[in-house]
Amino acid sequence: MIEFRDVTKRFDDGTTAVNGLDLVVEAGTITVFVGPSGCGKTTSLRMVNRMIDPTSGTVLVDGRDVLGVDPPTLRRGIGYVIQQAGLFPHRTVLDNVATVPLLTGWTRRKARQRAAELLELVGLPAELGRRYPVQLSGGQQQRVGVARALAADPPVLLMDEPFSAVDPVVREGLQDELLRLQAELDKTIVFVTHDIDEAIRIGEKVAVMRTGGFLAQYAPPAELLTRPADDFVASFVGKDRGYRRLSFVDSSGVEVAEVPTIAEGAPVESSSDWRLVVDADKRPQGWVAPDSSSVPGGSLYEVGASIRGALDAALSSPSGLGVAVDAEGRLAGVVTARQVLDVIESRRG
Amino acid sequence: MGDIPKYLSDAGTRAALLEKLLDHVYLSLVPLVVSIVLAIVLGLLCHRFRPVNAVLVSLSNVVYTIPSLALFALIPAMIGTRVLDPVNVIIALTLYTTALLVRPVAEALAAVPSHITASATAMGFRPWRRFLAVELPLAVPVLAAGVRVGSVSNISLVSVGALIGTGGLGTLFTDGFQQRYLAPIIVGIVLTLVLALVVDLVLVLLRNRLTPWVRAGGKP
Numbered sequence: 001m002i003e004f005r006d007v008t009k010r011f012d013d014g015t016t017a018v019n020g021l022d023l024v025v026e027a028g029t030i031t032v033f034v035g036p037s038g039c040g041k042t043t044s045l046r047m048v049n050r051m052i053d054p055t056s057g058t059v060l061v062d063g064r065d066v067l068g069v070d071p072p073t074l075r076r077g078i079g080y081v082i083q084q085a086g087l088f089p090h091r092t093v094l095d096n097v098a099t100v101p102l103l104t105g106w107t108r109r110k111a112r113q114r115a116a117e118l119l120e121l122v123g124l125p126a127e128l129g130r131r132y133p134v135q136l137s138g139g140q141q142q143r144v145g146v147a148r149a150l151a152a153d154p155p156v157l158l159m160d161e162p163f164s165a166v167d168p169v170v171r172e173g174l175q176d177e178l179l180r181l182q183a184e185l186d187k188t189i190v191f192v193t194h195d196i197d198e199a200i201r202i203g204e205k206v207a208v209m210r211t212g213g214f215l216a217q218y219a220p221p222a223e224l225l226t227r228p229a230d231d232f233v234a235s236f237v238g239k240d241r242g243y244r245r246l247s248f249v250d251s252s253g254v255e256v257a258e259v260p261t262i263a264e265g266a267p268v269e270s271s272s273d274w275r276l277v278v279d280a281d282k283r284p285q286g287w288v289a290p291d292s293s294s295v296p297g298g299s300l301y302e303v304g305a306s307i308r309g310a311l312d313a314a315l316s317s318p319s320g321l322g323v324a325v326d327a328e329g330r331l332a333g334v335v336t337a338r339q340v341l342d343v344i345e346s347r348r349g
Numbered sequence: 350m351g352d353i354p355k356y357l358s359d360a361g362t363r364a365a366l367l368e369k370l371l372d373h374v375y376l377s378l379v380p381l382v383v384s385i386v387l388a389i390v391l392g393l394l395c396h397r398f399r400p401v402n403a404v405l406v407s408l409s410n411v412v413y414t415i416p417s418l419a420l421f422a423l424i425p426a427m428i429g430t431r432v433l434d435p436v437n438v439i440i441a442l443t444l445y446t447t448a449l450l451v452r453p454v455a456e457a458l459a460a461v462p463s464h465i466t467a468s469a470t471a472m473g474f475r476p477w478r479r480f481l482a483v484e485l486p487l488a489v490p491v492l493a494a495g496v497r498v499g500s501v502s503n504i505s506l507v508s509v510g511a512l513i514g515t516g517g518l519g520t521l522f523t524d525g526f527q528q529r530y531l532a533p534i535i536v537g538i539v540l541t542l543v544l545a546l547v548v549d550l551v552l553v554l555l556r557n558r559l560t561p562w563v564r565a566g567g568k569p
Contacts, residue, residue, distance in 0.1 A: 075471055080468065082468045158471075
């Protein structure tokens with residue numbers, strides 16, 4: 001558990017980065033600090049491992065005032081992942097990951113063995129260990145950064161905009177990876193980002209901060225979207241928050257209907273209906289229009305997943321029929337946007 | 350030119366040449382090693398304290414403009430050594446090489462990206478260990494480039510020391526001029542060049558050994 005008690009940080013140039021922050025980060029959760037630049041999110045993060053010391057107030061990690069702990073010792077017990085990974089260019093990937101174990105006095109052999117385990121944990125092939133960071137892609141470097149932060153098995157992990165330098169597709173993969181790791185490791189994670197979508201996607205609780213170092217709202221993501229505390233939070237979470245909130249509503253109430261199908265490669269007969277093309281395993285492959293032309297399919301959603309996915313599947317489908325699949329990706333049925341909206345409406349009451 | 354085989358045929362001459370060569374190596378490389386250490390310390394001071402940087406950079410420019418012969422002659426007057434003491438040459442060359450290296454070292458340390466030093470601090474490195482384990486190794490490529498220039502410069506400047514009577518291959522030039530005998534001059538030039546090339550080769554090998562990560566660049 002990390003606790004900020006009335007923490008204020010004023011810099012020498014007179015700017016107040018953090019202003020009377022009171023906040024408790026629960027153990028074993030991912031808590032996201034989000035806000036525009038100058039809101040004090042990174043400063044707050046850095047006060048946890050004493051990269052910055054507060055002007056007044058107290059930061060406690062597991063009930064202990066961090067100011068009472070020698071900074072290097074404190075930091076070796078707190079994982080830290082920085083933007084652009086901050087890997088040491090002159091050390092191999094394996095030795096980068098072994099950094100903290102080596103600092104705490106492990107033998108080289110044991111530290112490297114541990115490092116190899118961590119590369120596997122973050123989904124990197126063992127042979128990458130012998131390479132230098134420059135030989136890795138941005139996404140791979142970020143994974144190494146996470147592995148390095150986890151090497152000494154710290155209970156607390158601080159992540160400072162760790163995924164903001166990689167492209168959106170890779171970023172989403174890294175976010176999924178982090179959620180998977182967290183399910184396995186159960187760390188106390190503080191994650192800083194300026195990207196509200198990222199905050200909502202990975203945070204169990206989100207602290208929205210406002211320029212000048214004020215905490216605007218501290219709540220689970222669904223609550224931020226449904227009940228923003230003020231205009232600032234409402235505008236910060238964005239215009240389409242009503243739609244995004246659907247990510248937190250499950251689609252189990254939406255009944256799927258049957259749809260005419262055509263086996264992939266089979267001859268197409270004319271018909272007045274849209275027909276779904278499926279392969280031998282019944283996985284959807286696209287549509288055949290009433291005029292018998294082939295049309296690529298829209299997005300798919302898994303039965304029981306978020307209702308946002310169900311609505312998007314319907315809206316993105318050329319036939320207007322959203323395709324639902326089971327956990328193995330096999331066709332489960334189709335839904336219309338009207339059906340999905342009815343379920344959303346009925347849940348309002 | 351026909352004199353050279355005859356000149357080299359004498360065993361006494363060859364022994365003397367070897368001694369001069371070893372003197373030359375000693376007089377040029379001791380200052381190099383000492384100034385590498387000094388430049389790292391001073392470069393670190395420059396990097397950590399801005400005012401020191403301004404002073405040391407100006408000072409090193411000034412030192413470099415003093416003619417070597419004048420410096421060889423001035424040092425005994427300043428520190429009370431004998432005029433012919435080889436330590437004068439060692440001190441003078443140490444000053445030059447340090448002046449040459451301080452600035453690139455300071456710049457190389459300043460060029461270490463802040464996210465790398467920040468992540469080192471956040472991993473729990475203490476300041477000294479961070480300097481030795483992260484910042485200094487990353488400054489090696491720049492330091493090595495300066496050291497290569499310094500080694501060549503030293504090897505050539507040691508010869509000037511012969512004018513004030515210190516040993517080394519430079520005495521071949523002073524003797525040759527006095528006796529109007531070309532062979533020792535040519536042998537001296539060749540040995541100086543070969544020495545400079547060999548030392549440079551050793552430095553390149555050493556640098557490559559210390560910085561395998563530089564050549565790892567690019568995707569495999």
